[in-house]
Amino acid sequence: MDTNELLTLFRELASEIAEKDCSNIPADAQVTQLGIDSLGLMELVGTLERELAIRLPEAELAEVRTISDLLGVAAQQLSARRTG
Amino acid sequence: MAEDLATTLVTALLDLPEREGRGFTCVRRDGSEKSLPWGELKRAARATARALQTSLQVAPGDRVVVILPEPDDFVIAFFGCVFAGAVPVPLASKAPFRAASAYRDHLAHILRASGAKLVLTDQQSAEAAELSMLASELEDSSVTAQAAGSGPQVTVADIDVIGTQAAQVADADAGGDLALPSPDDLCFLQFTSGSTSEPKGVRVLHRNLVANARAFLGPAGLNRTDADVGLSWLPLYHDMGLIGFVLGPVICDISVVLIATERFAKLPRSWLEEISTRGATITFAPNFAYRLVTRRVRERDLARLNLRSLRIAGCGAEPIQADTLVSFAERFAPCGFDPLAFAPCYGMAESTLAISFTRPSDPLAFEWVDSKQLAQGRAVPTPSPPRASTPQTDFTPTADAVVPSVQSQIVDCGQPFPGHEVQVVREDGSVAHDREVGEVWVRGPSVADGYEGVHSPETFDGHGWLHTGDLGYFAEGHLFICGRLKDMIIVNGSNHFPQDIEWLVAGVEGVREGGVVAFGLPGAAGDEVVVVAETRASDAGRVREEASRRVAAEMGVQPSVVAAVPPGTIPKTSSGKIQRRRTKQLYQNGDLSEHANESDPPT
Numbered sequence: 001m002d003t004n005e006l007l008t009l010f011r012e013l014a015s016e017i018a019e020k021d022c023s024n025i026p027a028d029a030q031v032t033q034l035g036i037d038s039l040g041l042m043e044l045v046g047t048l049e050r051e052l053a054i055r056l057p058e059a060e061l062a063e064v065r066t067i068s069d070l071l072g073v074a075a076q077q078l079s080a081r082r083t084g
Numbered sequence: 085m086a087e088d089l090a091t092t093l094v095t096a097l098l099d100l101p102e103r104e105g106r107g108f109t110c111v112r113r114d115g116s117e118k119s120l121p122w123g124e125l126k127r128a129a130r131a132t133a134r135a136l137q138t139s140l141q142v143a144p145g146d147r148v149v150v151i152l153p154e155p156d157d158f159v160i161a162f163f164g165c166v167f168a169g170a171v172p173v174p175l176a177s178k179a180p181f182r183a184a185s186a187y188r189d190h191l192a193h194i195l196r197a198s199g200a201k202l203v204l205t206d207q208q209s210a211e212a213a214e215l216s217m218l219a220s221e222l223e224d225s226s227v228t229a230q231a232a233g234s235g236p237q238v239t240v241a242d243i244d245v246i247g248t249q250a251a252q253v254a255d256a257d258a259g260g261d262l263a264l265p266s267p268d269d270l271c272f273l274q275f276t277s278g279s280t281s282e283p284k285g286v287r288v289l290h291r292n293l294v295a296n297a298r299a300f301l302g303p304a305g306l307n308r309t310d311a312d313v314g315l316s317w318l319p320l321y322h323d324m325g326l327i328g329f330v331l332g333p334v335i336c337d338i339s340v341v342l343i344a345t346e347r348f349a350k351l352p353r354s355w356l357e358e359i360s361t362r363g364a365t366i367t368f369a370p371n372f373a374y375r376l377v378t379r380r381v382r383e384r385d386l387a388r389l390n391l392r393s394l395r396i397a398g399c400g401a402e403p404i405q406a407d408t409l410v411s412f413a414e415r416f417a418p419c420g421f422d423p424l425a426f427a428p429c430y431g432m433a434e435s436t437l438a439i440s441f442t443r444p445s446d447p448l449a450f451e452w453v454d455s456k457q458l459a460q461g462r463a464v465p466t467p468s469p470p471r472a473s474t475p476q477t478d479f480t481p482t483a484d485a486v487v488p489s490v491q492s493q494i495v496d497c498g499q500p501f502p503g504h505e506v507q508v509v510r511e512d513g514s515v516a517h518d519r520e521v522g523e524v525w526v527r528g529p530s531v532a533d534g535y536e537g538v539h540s541p542e543t544f545d546g547h548g549w550l551h552t553g554d555l556g557y558f559a560e561g562h563l564f565i566c567g568r569l570k571d572m573i574i575v576n577g578s579n580h581f582p583q584d585i586e587w588l589v590a591g592v593e594g595v596r597e598g599g600v601v602a603f604g605l606p607g608a609a610g611d612e613v614v615v616v617a618e619t620r621a622s623d624a625g626r627v628r629e630e631a632s633r634r635v636a637a638e639m640g641v642q643p644s645v646v647a648a649v650p651p652g653t654i655p656k657t658s659s660g661k662i663q664r665r666r667t668k669q670l671y672q673n674g675d676l677s678e679h680a681n682e683s684d685p686p687t
Contacts, residue, residue: 037641038179038181038182062184
């Protein structure tokens, strides 16, 4: 799954959780600006984990600010799974 | 039997019969299960107490901050502290995507307010919050001076290390001396999710816990039986999760499945799946959680869910919306959910946990009252409106003159417990009539021993009455809660003080000093946060964006609106204090003139 596919998937999932259209949100937007509260963000993380069959390590989530940061962590876990 | 009843949490745990299959089942964040039968919990708590005493020199009365997201770690650490005579201070771990520095600030305030010098946590929580930086920060700030005096620095200890030491202690010496507190001794400090800058720790005594647990789990409350199985994902650093599903069940011998909160947050429907597979009989959650699962469950999940076992579905901790519970009941009727299971209740940490409860056999009751009359302080019932046209505000703060709709729906929160008094009181302190709105006051054995280190006669009045700050009325002996005196904003079960949001926004460049007001407006999913900030027109766009970003990042709530207004718009008192309620009124009436919403005009 490449960066664009990840972003598309993310926008779909975010739209479901935020219950509004997030299909145009830019990758460099802050995660906290999705209009989703802390609990919703955890749900988004959980949904992403299930969709991609990965786990997003908490320590790395602590560093996440933007959507592309978050997808970067996901991509890393995806490639770790392929090679591992 | 009555005279043998335990009078402290310590004797309650020690007295628990070690029968097969009774105790806690803990589901950790990774889904693995850890069983903690009563006997095992007693041994683990004893050993932990010894390890705390010997390797960390924990002495009776010491405050110990406990930050442990795994339920088994938390429960053992909590009872370990209590067995050592120490006073646990439960605290949330840092939420993902929130600034670590803001979290450490909050922790520093808690350390100062509680006088704790020890933090028990796990490696993950410590790393996520960068707790290694805590010591140097404390040294730089005034917190150290106030918290520690000339005493030792704050120690951050890893629960796994304590656990290893405890295992060795247990091998060498299963006995040891336990601190046996008296019923009047302090058991723990419950910090309310209040103002970040002025956290308040409620002093919960052993006798408060015992009285409240027996009240809400006994015949006047949930009426526990040996067949009950509790199930909760509620955070254990809050009263509803901690007392409702850990301490109460220990006092009244109820087996409970404790699920790490994160599992619910990541997959809300897992709550109902766990109830279904484990045959749970008692669960509790704030209003928002019922709303969330109703929306999140899929058609194909319904066929697999069996909710017949559930006899109590409690709802509390935030304003209860009848519509939410009715929708839940409709959605899950095919799964065998019994609407009689709903148990709306009312309470707060200052009264240990519960103040009033509906009886398990009572159907969900609510009434429609005239909103205009309610705003005048009278709860006048009206016939329920036709379902299709109900744009009612479910929860209309009566203190506000502006009520946009004609009817308000208010949930019956049941009756006070035996041995406790509840009064609805007018502003002049006299007792209100039936159906007259006033502040709810509570007196009785569940009322806590005040706030740690803070004299607050406005809340604990010195005559035994707790002034709750909530507005309500009595109708035929049943308590209805319809608003609050304070300006607290409640989003998804979390309380936010407007002062904290205002303080954050005040730091945004271009915001006029003293020119910020934050307030909540009732929305479909709880309160919506509105921020009004004074700024010049040329800064308006940037201020809107930056204020929104800051509040979301630091507080974890997204403001629905940031209104940028010209300087001088926000009404102030003669002494220059902002008038929050007046600003809210102006906003609701559409009388606030905002800067134009397009990009900055050319200068």
